[in-house]
Amino acid sequence: MIAAPRVLWRTATVLELVDETPHARTLVLDVPDWPGHAAGQHVDVRLTAEDGYQAQRSYSVASAPEDPRVALTVERIDDGEVSPYLAGELEAGDTFEVRGPIGGHFTWRAADGGPLLLVAGGSGLVPLMAMLRHRMRVGSRADARLLLSARERDALLYRDELEQLAAAGDGLSITYTLTRAQPEGWTGYARRVDAPMLEAVGPAASVQPRVFVCGPTPFVESVADHLIALGHPAAAIHTERFGPTGG
Amino acid sequence: MSTADPDGLTLDGNAIAGMLAEVFNGAEMTGASRVCASCGQRHAIGEHRLYRGAGLVLRCPGCGDVGLLIVEGDGWREVRMWGAWSVRVPAPPA
Numbered sequence: 001m002i003a004a005p006r007v008l009w010r011t012a013t014v015l016e017l018v019d020e021t022p023h024a025r026t027l028v029l030d031v032p033d034w035p036g037h038a039a040g041q042h043v044d045v046r047l048t049a050e051d052g053y054q055a056q057r058s059y060s061v062a063s064a065p066e067d068p069r070v071a072l073t074v075e076r077i078d079d080g081e082v083s084p085y086l087a088g089e090l091e092a093g094d095t096f097e098v099r100g101p102i103g104g105h106f107t108w109r110a111a112d113g114g115p116l117l118l119v120a121g122g123s124g125l126v127p128l129m130a131m132l133r134h135r136m137r138v139g140s141r142a143d144a145r146l147l148l149s150a151r152e153r154d155a156l157l158y159r160d161e162l163e164q165l166a167a168a169g170d171g172l173s174i175t176y177t178l179t180r181a182q183p184e185g186w187t188g189y190a191r192r193v194d195a196p197m198l199e200a201v202g203p204a205a206s207v208q209p210r211v212f213v214c215g216p217t218p219f220v221e222s223v224a225d226h227l228i229a230l231g232h233p234a235a236a237i238h239t240e241r242f243g244p245t246g247g
Numbered sequence: 248m249s250t251a252d253p254d255g256l257t258l259d260g261n262a263i264a265g266m267l268a269e270v271f272n273g274a275e276m277t278g279a280s281r282v283c284a285s286c287g288q289r290h291a292i293g294e295h296r297l298y299r300g301a302g303l304v305l306r307c308p309g310c311g312d313v314g315l316l317i318v319e320g321d322g323w324r325e326v327r328m329w330g331a332w333s334v335r336v337p338a339p340p341a
Contacts, residue, residue, distance in 0.1 A: 007268045044265040058262050103264040105277035105293030217258050239294060241258040 009046065010034070012098045014090060015069060020157050024075045024123060025087040026062060031070050031098060037061050039130035040107035040212070040240075043072065043100035047082060057082045060126040060214075060240075061101065064133035070098075073157060075123040106240045108210065110135060114142025114171075115203040119193065119223050121149045121215020124242055125157050128214055132165055132172065144172045145209075147201045149193050149219070151180040175201050193219070195226040205231035214240040260295040260305050267292070270317065270326055274336050282331040285312035 016028040042060045049055075063071035076087035090096075108116065108131045116135075118128040125148060135144060150156050156176070166174045177189035177197065189197055203209045211232055213223045220241045227237055260267075260277055267276035277293035288309035295305040295314055302318040307330075316327040 007265055007273060042261070042264070058265065099265060102268065103261050103277045103293065104275040105291045106261055234290075238291075239259065240261050 007099050007102065009097045009099045011095050012070070014092050014094045017090065017092060020073060021155055023087075023155070024073055024157060026071050026073045027086060027090065028063075029070045029072065029098070034068070034070060035101070037065055037070075037101035038104070038107040038109055039065060039134040040127045041101035041103045041130075042127070043070070043098045044102060045072075045082065045086070046097040046099070047085065048097070055081050058102070060130070062126045062129050062133075064130060064137045066134065066137040073123065073126045073129075106212065106214070106238050108134070108212065110138045110140040110142065112210065114140075114144060115207055115209040116142055116144040117198075117201070117203060117209040117211045118144065118146045119149075119198070119211070119213045119215075120146065121193075121219035121223075122151070122155065122242075123157065124213075124215030124219070124240070126214075127240060128212060129158055131212070132162075135172070136165060136168070136170075139170075141171045143203060143209075145201050145203060146172070146174045147177070147193065147198070148174065149177045149179060149215070152178055153181075153183050153186075173201075193223050193226070195229055198223070198226050199230055205233075208233075208236060211237045212240075213237065215242060217241040258297050260292040260297060262297050263303065263305075264293070266303070266317070270324065271334070274334060276334065279332060279334040281307075281314050281333070283307040283309060283312055283314065284330040286310035 010031050012029040012031045014027055015030050018026040020026055042058050044056055044058050046054055046056045059072045059074060061070060062073045074083050074087040077083045106127060120128050162174055166172055177193060179192055182190050211227060213220050220239045224237055224239055228234060264277045279292045280289050281292060282289045286307060286309045290308050294308050296308055298304040302316055304313055305315040307314055314330050318325045
């Protein structure tokens, strides 16, 4: 068998921590010899306790491939084993092991072209954010639609940055739905993602958009079913499932 | 849906891309496709459903038939595969 490059563990150093919501934090990392990633890829994170016990998790990269610093956004799951540490106790200057980038199925490069339909449930936005940041950094004007579902306004990640991206007028439109609680004067959707909502957001199946759906498993399954019903071919729908987070 | 993954973070083939790369000597496997021996549908490995129990199982998103099983023991790892797998890898340098 031909020797292929192994996926190596590297020591990442925390450069900066950014609180995104009351439950999610972005870790900006320096990873020596980072080989570069494609938007949508993830890394495996490995924590080792003093007694040698190891725990490993997978997190999507939030930063654009053009950004030399690797950013992960971690949602804290209170009874979790890893996320309370990463999104809680971790401090700038701390180190942990990462390997990656990993995955090639759930990726988008500007050269792949559009139109793009991105559908996010909760923290499923993270890999899609890497795609939007990449799109902006390379000056792509590909028609891109983001449909973002969250429980409430405070649970929306990257709120200010998304507003800036949408205001750039370069072909990106963002639609929000808040499923549990809406602030006064809310003009976005206020229900779970359904077929009429997906149809209104577009692009229509007839123009063959590349579709990326990321979120909790029930969210992804439901959205994928609606997309199929609207005529999107299964092969054009890329999905990535998260556990009981987000929504 | 519950799994043995305490954080329950990811539940499809994308989630074990790192382990698949270990098993397949560094190859990127989530974009590989598999034709299910049971229902005949073709799906990317990244779209397959992940189940974690005593071993690690990927199931066809179309019909649920088992496509991959990884069992680990002391110092070994056994991989069983069903269906027709198609993997595209970079050519070795000339």
